[in-house]
Amino acid sequence: MVFLSFIFMAAFMVSTAFGLDIVRDGKPVAQVVVSPLPTDTEPRRGFQPDDAMAAKVLVDWVSKMTDAQLPITAAPTDGRPAIYIGEAAVKAGLKLNDIQSPTNEGLRIVVIGQKALIGGQSGVATVRAVCRFLEVIGCRYLMEGPLGEVYPRLKTLHLRDFSLTEKPALLSRRIWGSQWAGETLWKIWNGAGGLSLETGHSWGRYIPQSLFHEHPEYFRMNADGQRVPSEWLCTSNMDLRALFSQRVIEAIRKGRIYPSISPPDGTAYCQCPSCKAQDNPNAIEPSSGAVSMTDRFVDFFNYIAQRVAEEFPHSILNFYCYADYTQPPAAHLNSLQTSAHGWLQFAIAASTALEAQTAHRINN
Numbered sequence: 469m470v471f472l473s474f475i476f477m478a479a480f481m482v483s484t485a486f487g488l489d490i491v492r493d494g495k496p497v498a499q500v501v502v503s504p505l506p507t508d509t510e511p512r513r514g515f516q517p518d519d520a521m522a523a524k525v526l527v528d529w530v531s532k533m534t535d536a537q538l539p540i541t542a543a544p545t546d547g548r549p550a551i552y553i554g555e556a557a558v559k560a561g562l563k564l565n566d567i568q569s570p571t572n573e574g575l576r577i578v579v580i581g582q583k584a585l586i587g588g589q590s591g592v593a594t595v596r597a598v599c600r601f602l603e604v605i606g607c608r609y610l611m612e613g614p615l616g617e618v619y620p621r622l623k624t625l626h627l628r629d630f631s632l633t634e635k636p637a638l639l640s641r642r643i644w645g646s647q648w649a650g651e652t653l654w655k656i657w658n659g660a661g662g663l664s665l666e667t668g669h670s671w672g673r674y675i676p677q678s679l680f681h682e683h684p685e686y687f688r689m690n691a692d693g694q695r696v697p698s699e700w701l702c703t704s705n706m707d708l709r710a711l712f713s714q715r716v717i718e719a720i721r722k723g724r725i726y727p728s729i730s731p732p733d734g735t736a737y738c739q740c741p742s743c744k745a746q747d748n749p750n751a752i753e754p755s756s757g758a759v760s761m762t763d764r765f766v767d768f769f770n771y772i773a774q775r776v777a778e779e780f781p782h783s784i785l786n787f788y789c790y791a792d793y794t795q796p797p798a799a800h801l802n803s804l805q806t807s808a809h810g811w812l813q814f815a816i817a818a819s820t821a822l823e824a825q826t827a828h829r830i831n832n
């Protein structure tokens with residue numbers, strides 16, 4: 469499993485001023501301005517991140533803190549403190565288009581006087597902007613479910629003027645788990661999102677075993693020197709590389725814009741002399757004690773990346789750092805083509821996470 473923690477680049481400024489009254493003595497003071505208004509109907513499946521849902525999250529959490537129910541309106545009352553959400557905030561003067569986010573996830577909060585403007589460059593970013601606003605107040609959502617909700621209990625909620633601008637520093641932040649499919653508030657709150665990069669075991673998708681009879685040399689050699697039909701391939705074979713590249717290009721053409729090129733699960737690596745010649749016998753995978761497969765696979769992935777980049781220079785190819793290839797390459801670093809593809813950096817980050825995962829018990 470690949471888990472990438474995320475880092476946000478933030479500019480955070482606080483200045484003293486009289487600020488915004490949200491709740492006073494348990495009574496709602498501020499109005500929440502959003503358009504269109506949220507409906508009472510919860511989405512049947514998953515979380516629909518948009519302005520209306522962001523407003524509901526804000527009202528819900530302010531209620532948790534203070535028992536006050538902030539009114540939601542599309543037409544604010546003049547003179548009443550107001551918290552504008554998403555597009556309503558942009559119409560009220562919030563600037564978002566100066567935030568340079570390649571995944572369109574920049575967000576900004578501005579509190580000035582009796583007005584708060586909260587918005588993001590996408591629905592997810594606007595919901596996250598509300599989450600960040602709540603964090604400034606003291607809320608945290610540490611794990612999925614009510615037990616993970618942390619918030620202060622207050623009679624009066626008052627904020628001083630401040631502004632906050634953020635964007636994700638990583639293109640993709642993703643975590644897997646049986647309870648974590650789709651969008652959830654907990655995931656959005658904690659930064660999940662960005663590009664959908666495919667990372668599954670993939671080789672069989674590109675090179676079917678039905679090719680074995682015609683081209684046994686495309687497939688792995690076992691320790692007895694026999695070619696064996698399976699999803700494991702002979703990655704040093706140049707014809708196999710050419711065909712694999714072509715199949716990846718075809719997959720991108722059909723819509724898998726960030727495809728996986730990950731090997732199959734397991735450790736059935738090709739034992740042919742030319743594949744083994746790519747391995748560094750002194751590079752040992754620490755989780756197993758076996759010779760690292762990173763060098764041979766990175767050489768293969770790099771070849772595929774170069775061919776794919778000729779037609780799709782902006783695609784990102786992805787692979788697990790897994791099994792006996794969790795370590796950065798011991799060789800070939802000077803020859804890697806990193807300019808057109810971000811996958812190498814991605815892989816090294818993933819490798820670091822996996823190393824931490826495999827080197828320690830969960831309670832150690």
Ligand SMILES: [Zn+2]
Nearest residue numbers: 702738740743
């Ligand atoms: Zn081989």
